[in-house]
Structures are given as structure tokens and as C-alpha cells.
Amino acid sequence: MLDTAQPVRRTPGRDTTRPARRRRRPRSGPYLLILPALVVIGVLLIWPVVQIGRMSFEKVGVRQLRGEPAENVGLANYRQILGDGFFWTTFRHTVLFAVVAVAATLLVGTLVGLLINRLGTKMSAFVAGGVLVAWATPPITAAIIFSWLFGTTGGLVNWFLDALPDALVGSGWANYNWFGTPLPTYTVLTICVVWMSFPFVAVSVLAGLRTVPRELYEAARVDGSSAWQSFWGITFPLLRPIFGVLLVLSVIWDFRVFTQLFVMSGLANRDAFNLSLYGYSEAFGSLNARYGLGSAIAVVLTLIVLLVTAMYARMVIRQEGTS
Amino acid sequence: MRAPLWRRVALNAAGVGVFLVSAFPVFWMISTAFKPNGEIFSSTPHPLPEHPTLRHFGSVVDGSVAGVSFWSYFANSAAVAIATVVISGLLALLAATAVARFRFRFRTTFLVLLLVVQMVPCEALVIPLFIDLKRMEMLNSLVGLIAVYVGFALPFGVWMLRGFVAAVPKELEEAAALDGAGPLRIFFRVLLPLVAPGLVATSVFSFITAWNEFLFAYTFLKDQDKATLPIMLQFFFGRSGNDWGPIMAASTLLTLPVIAFFLLVQRRMVSGLVAGAVKG
Numbered sequence: 178m179l180d181t182a183q184p185v186r187r188t189p190g191r192d193t194t195r196p197a198r199r200r201r202r203p204r205s206g207p208y209l210l211i212l213p214a215l216v217v218i219g220v221l222l223i224w225p226v227v228q229i230g231r232m233s234f235e236k237v238g239v240r241q242l243r244g245e246p247a248e249n250v251g252l253a254n255y256r257q258i259l260g261d262g263f264f265w266t267t268f269r270h271t272v273l274f275a276v277v278a279v280a281a282t283l284l285v286g287t288l289v290g291l292l293i294n295r296l297g298t299k300m301s302a303f304v305a306g307g308v309l310v311a312w313a314t315p316p317i318t319a320a321i322i323f324s325w326l327f328g329t330t331g332g333l334v335n336w337f338l339d340a341l342p343d344a345l346v347g348s349g350w351a352n353y354n355w356f357g358t359p360l361p362t363y364t365v366l367t368i369c370v371v372w373m374s375f376p377f378v379a380v381s382v383l384a385g386l387r388t389v390p391r392e393l394y395e396a397a398r399v400d401g402s403s404a405w406q407s408f409w410g411i412t413f414p415l416l417r418p419i420f421g422v423l424l425v426l427s428v429i430w431d432f433r434v435f436t437q438l439f440v441m442s443g444l445a446n447r448d449a450f451n452l453s454l455y456g457y458s459e460a461f462g463s464l465n466a467r468y469g470l471g472s473a474i475a476v477v478l479t480l481i482v483l484l485v486t487a488m489y490a491r492m493v494i495r496q497e498g499t500s
Numbered sequence: 501m502r503a504p505l506w507r508r509v510a511l512n513a514a515g516v517g518v519f520l521v522s523a524f525p526v527f528w529m530i531s532t533a534f535k536p537n538g539e540i541f542s543s544t545p546h547p548l549p550e551h552p553t554l555r556h557f558g559s560v561v562d563g564s565v566a567g568v569s570f571w572s573y574f575a576n577s578a579a580v581a582i583a584t585v586v587i588s589g590l591l592a593l594l595a596a597t598a599v600a601r602f603r604f605r606f607r608t609t610f611l612v613l614l615l616v617v618q619m620v621p622c623e624a625l626v627i628p629l630f631i632d633l634k635r636m637e638m639l640n641s642l643v644g645l646i647a648v649y650v651g652f653a654l655p656f657g658v659w660m661l662r663g664f665v666a667a668v669p670k671e672l673e674e675a676a677a678l679d680g681a682g683p684l685r686i687f688f689r690v691l692l693p694l695v696a697p698g699l700v701a702t703s704v705f706s707f708i709t710a711w712n713e714f715l716f717a718y719t720f721l722k723d724q725d726k727a728t729l730p731i732m733l734q735f736f737f738g739r740s741g742n743d744w745g746p747i748m749a750a751s752t753l754l755t756l757p758v759i760a761f762f763l764l765v766q767r768r769m770v771s772g773l774v775a776g777a778v779k780g
Contacts (some may be wrong), residue, residue: 206683210598211610213591214654221629221651222617228628242634289518296515302695306763310526313762315712317730321737322525325532325744331541360593372525383615420541436714439661440734451625460627461719475624486619490612 201275226479237468247469254473264474265445267455271478273289274288274363274451275431283420284428286378294380294386305380312376320440323369325353359449362442374430378423385416389417417494422497429482452478505557526755530627533557533748540744565736565746568724570753577728579627580642581710583702584649591650592657592702593665597691599658602666616653622652626719633720640722653706660705664698665691704765729754 233254235247237368258264285305289308294302314322327334329352338350355361389412397407413420435453442449460471503581512539532540533556563569592719599607630639630649636655638644668691692699719726724735733754736747 206601207598207604207607210594210602214595215610217651217654218613221648222620222625222655225625226633227622228631229592232628237631242631244570244635283669292511292514292518295511300512300515304515304519307522309763310759311522313708313759314526314755315708315730315758317714317733318529318710318755319525321733322529323745324737325530326525327750328742328744330742331545331744333545336543336545340660346556351690362661372522389537433623439714440737441616443738449675451595457623457626457715460630466629471627475621475627479624482619482621483616486616489619490615493615494608494657 179248185364186188195273213333229475232469232472233476236471237472239464239466241468250469251397254470257470259474263402267450267452267475271279271451271453272447273430274367274434275428277426277436278367278370278374278431279424281367282374282431283378283423285371287374287382287420289375289379289420290382290386291412305383308376308379310378311372314373316373316436316438320375320437321448323365324356327365329354356446356449357487362438362446362449366434366438366441368433369441370431374427378427381419381423382416385419386412415491421490421492425485425492428485428490432482432485433478433485501717504580504733515721529748529751529755531572533752534743535745537745538630556745557753560736560750560753565739565743568727570697570732570750571727572725573727573732576642576726577711577730580646580649583642583646584653584656584710585707588650588653588706589644589699592654592661593692593699594693595654595658596661596665597687600662611659615657618659620681622715626715629716630719634660639720640726642721642726643719645717645728647712648720649706650709652713653709657702657706659693660702661698664695664701668689668694701765704761708761711758 201341205211228397232247234251236248236250236253237247241247293304293308296304300364326332329335330396331392332355334355335350335353337350338353342456353361355365393411396409433453434451436459438449438451439457440455442454444454447458456474456478458471459467459474519555534554536551536553536555538741539546547551548703555690559565563572595610598604599611633639633644636644638647672690672694673686676690681689712730713728714734717728718734721731724731727735729750733750734745735749736743
């Protein structure tokens with residue numbers, strides 16, 4: 178089921194870099210072909226980025242929606258958020274969550290990938306099927322299912338913790354509210370996000386493992402090295418590019434988590450905000466919309482993510498040559 | 501050399517554990533959806549419904565909870581997702597052909613641009629896009645939403661399709677050209693049929709993206725009769741946070757098509773996503 182023999186991989190990037198003498202269409206051909214995509218990307222992705230950059234220096238409210246010109250306020254928006262303790266609370270939530278969730282996702286995903294790789298044909302298909310179910314679940318459904326699993330009344334987790342001996346987990350779980358304070362909220366969020374994200378890591382690691390020649394492990398075993406040693410001596414170095422890509426993608430995804438936190442905790446629960454929820458709430462959370470301030474927060478978020486992306490792009494380009 | 505018995509047993513047991521943890525939340529969603537209220541809030545929960553009922557599905561479908569029928573949300577979601585798939589698929593195929601078949605100036609720039617724009621957080625873009633659509637009076641319209649989804653699906657679509665286009669042997673096109681076929685004819689008669697599997701995989705991916713999307717739909721669409729399925733779910737959840745029967749029934753109806761689609765194309769999704777990360 179999880180046969181990862183890949184049609185894509187069979188075509189080395191070199192193919193596309195053959196000399197241009199084979200070209201037989203007019204010179205404008207490729208430009209015309211990418212033009213529609215460029216226009217769409219420009220209008221819907223690049224222009225809005227320019228706009229948040231500009232709006233982060235302006236005071237933009239409901240009036241500007243009707244076409245009134247916005248007032249330039251210089252760095253006031255940035256000064257306001259960077260000088261506000263609440264911004265730093267949301268910043269801390271964002272970073273801590275990303276660190277914990279990324280580490281847990283990579284760890285769980287890698288272990289599951291290694292496990293599936295060692296199982297027999299039928300068993301690995303069975304396990305991969307279950308893993309795919311978690312992968313395919315829409316973020317909004319996942320958030321709602323975990324809200325239900327961790328529900329105060331009738332929630333399965335509270336029932337389970339309450340049924341366990343008190344010596345193990347303490348007492349008072351029967352009506353425990355997981356969404357009252359930030360720490361339990363983020364605990365549930367982390368479990369939910371790791372559950373949704375580990376399949377991608379597992380499947381990518383598995384695809385990588387299938388490219389490692391078996392002889393390497395056999396040679397290592399003959400030399401008497403343990404499973405732990407062969408992982409760090411063979412698997413990890415060979416899959417290092419995959420781990421790099423997975424790390425960066427996970428950081429980017431987990432840094433901007435929105436839907437799950439929005440569903441679990443909501444706009445009313447300011448204590449549990451992260452950066453994206455904070456920015457969204459400044460712009461859309463009240464009748465007194467502060468789009469400029471929201472934009473400044475969005476710019477901070479974007480800059481962090483783009484910084485990580487720059488590392489990612491360098492990595493991919495290095496791997497693919499120029500293709 | 502076979503592993504010792506105890507190790508095989510341990511590995512298989514771990515496999516079963518992984519399966520259970522992965523599939524359980526979805527199983528619990530479906531199971532809850534079929535349980536009568538008494539069983540949902542029972543002090544000793546059972547894994548399966550003792551007296552399965554379709555009541556929750558009924559109240560979701562006839563609209564007695566949301567005020568608007570499920571089919572209205574479903575039709576909106578399907579229309580938005582299908583339009584996104586068709587438009588972004590076509591544009592992505594054109595661009596993918598360009599980067600896979602031609603060497604041209606700015607080609608690398610274009611590829612890097614595709615990578616970078618995929619990473620821009622959509623949470624950041626929601627403010628300017630909201631303001632633009634508001635000014636164009638397209639805020640409460642599915643057309644505006646489709647445009648935004650096309651923008652978000654396109655970069656990944658090009659990135660994924662270029663691998664599939666590059667996999668088609670050039671010699672086939674050259675043979676067709678020698679036989680006197682023009683560029684359009686080559687495109688439709690030679691390239692398109694051969695790229696079709698890749699196009700299907702990419703389409704399913706953009707379908708799922710549009711089908712699942714919550715943030716923009718929630719921000720842009722204000723009328724319930726324009727709303728898509730994730731909005732319906734949020735509406736249920738926000739209004740009656742404890743009425744888990746209908747909420748789980750609605751979640752099931754939203755989720756099962758996605759899981760079905762996903763299982764259909766998972767091989768190609770994986771190959772597309774890690775293409776480039778794995779050395780050939």
C-alpha cells in the first residue's frame with residue numbers, strides 16, 4: 178500500500194538541463210506558459226505581502242475600507258507591539274509550541290517510519306493505512322475531535338484519567354477543564370498537531386529508508402554494531418537531507434498554527450493567543466478593527482517564517498543543483 | 501537472517517499500537533456520531549454504539565441545527581473546490597511544462613519564487629486580501645474565495661507537476677513534431693495523456709486544500725447560505741459546544757470524502773512532496 182516507488186524520482190534533474198538546442202518552439206514560449214501563473218501569484222500572494230508591509234506603518238481601520246486614505250504613523254505600530262508585554266507572551270507561546278511540537282513530531286514520525294520499515298508486507302500496509310487516516314484528517318475536524326476527547330464532561334481522556342489509580346495521575350480529573358488556562362490548552366494543541374503531522378514525517382523517512390542499500394546494514398551487523406549505532410552511523414547521515422527538509426517544513430507549519438488553536442481556544446481566550454491568533458484578533462476580533470497593528474504582527478510572523486524558508490530554499494537548491 | 505521471535509512479536513505489537521493511536525480519534529468521531537445522547541455522555545463510555553442511531557446525521561442534513569441545510573454547505577464546498585482544481589490545475593500544467601521542458605532566463609528565479617511564496621503564512625495575508633475583496637465588493641462571494649484558493653494551490657501544483665512533466669520522455673514529443681504535429685496538438689495529444697496521473701494527484705491535493713480551508717472562508721463569507729462545510733462545523737461547535745452528536749456527525753460528513761480521496765492518491769502525494777529530498 179505504501180509502495181513509494183516514485184515516478185518522480187526516476188527523472189534526475191539533469192534531464193531538464195540539457196542544452197537548449199532541442200528547443201523547437203518560439204523563444205517567447207516558456208514565458209507565455211508561466212505568465213498566467215505569475216500573474217495569479219503576483220496578485221494573490223506577492224501584492225498582499227507588499228500591502229501588509231505598507232499597512233504595518235499605517236493606521237488602518239474601518240474607515241479605510243470605504244476608501245479614506247490611511248494615515249502614516251511611522252514605526253508606531255511596531256513600537257506599540259514590541260513594547261507590549263502581551264506581544265511577548267504570544268511570541269513565547271508561538272516559539273515554545275513550535276519547539277516542542279516540532280521535536281515531538283520528528284521523533285514520533287522517525288520512530289514510526291523506522292518501525293514500518295521493519296515490519297512484514299501485510300503488517301506495514303496495515304499500520305501505514307492507520308497512519309494515513311491521521312494524515313488525511315482535516316485540521317478543523319482534528320481540532321474538534323480533540324476538543325471532544327479532552328472535553329470537560331463526557332470527554333474520554335478525563336474519564337480515563339479518572340479511572341486510573343490516583344497514586345499514578347492524581348485525582349480530580351472527572352470534570353477537569355483542559356481549555357481554561359494556556360498550559361493545558363497547549364498540551365492538547367501539541368498532541369493534536371503531533372498526531373496530524375507525524376504521518377508526513379513517517380512516510381518521508383520511510384521513502385528515504387527504502388533508498389538505503391540493505392548491504393550497509395548487513396555489513397554493520399556483521400561488524401557487531403547495534404541498532405542504535407547503525408541508525409546514527411548509516412541511516413541518519415544518508416537521510417540527512419530528508420531530515421533537513423522535514424525539520425524546516427515542520428518549523429514553518431507549527432509556527433503559524435491557527436485553525437486548531439482558533440477552534441480549541443477561540444478569540445475570547447486571549448491568555449492562550451499565539452502570534453497568528455493575536456494578529457488576526459487585532460484585525461477581525463472586535464468592531465474597532467486595527468488592520469495596521471494586525472499587519473505589524475503579521476510582518477513579524479512572516480519575517481520569522483521567511484528566514485526559516487531561506488534556509489530551506491538554500492538546502493533544496495543545493496540538493497537539486499540548478500534544476 | 502530472520503529476527504528472533506520475541507523481537508518480531510514486539511515489532512508487530514508496536515505496529516498495532518501505532519495503528520490504534522493513529523486511527524482512534526477518527527474512529528471515536530464516527531462512533532460518537534452514531535450514539536444516542538444518553539450513550540455519548542454515559543459515565544462508562546463504550547467503544548461502539550449500543551443502540552446506533554441516525555438521528556444526529558438527520559439533524560445535520562435537514563438543517564435543524566444550523567438553520568441551513570447540509571446540502572447547501574456541501575454544494576458551496578464542492579463548487580469552490582472543483583473550481584479551484586480546474587483553474588489551478590490548468591495554470592499549473594502550463595507553468596510546469598515551461599519549467600520542465602525549457603531552459604530560459606529567470607527559470608531558477610521562478611522556481612525559488614514558487615518555493616518561497618508557499619511558505620508565506622496565509623494567516624498574514626488574510627488582512628490585505630480581506631481589504632482588497634471588500635473594496636471590490638467580492639467579500640461575501642464564492643468567486644473571491646476561489647481566486648484566493650487558486651493562488652494558494654498554484655505554487656505547489658507547479659512544483660509537483662514539473663516532476664511529472666519531466667518524466668515524460670522528450671523523444672515522444674520529438675517524434676510527434678517530426679510527424680508534423682504543432683505545439684498545441686503535441687500538448688493535448690502527447691503530453692496531457694501521459695501527465696494525467698500526475699494531474700490527478702495534484703488535483704486531489706488542491707481539492708483537499710480548498711475543501712479543508714477554514715481561515716479565509718470564515719473571514720470572507722458572512723452569510724450562512726454562502727458558507728462552506730468547515731464554517732458549518734465551526735458554527736455548530738461555537739453555538740452548541742456540548743452537543744457532540746450532531747457535531748461529530750457533521751465532522752464525519754466533512755472528513756470521509758477527504759480520507760477516501762487521500763487513500764486514492766497517497767503514493768503520488770508522497771513522491772511529489774519528497775521529490776528532491778531523496779536522491780534518485
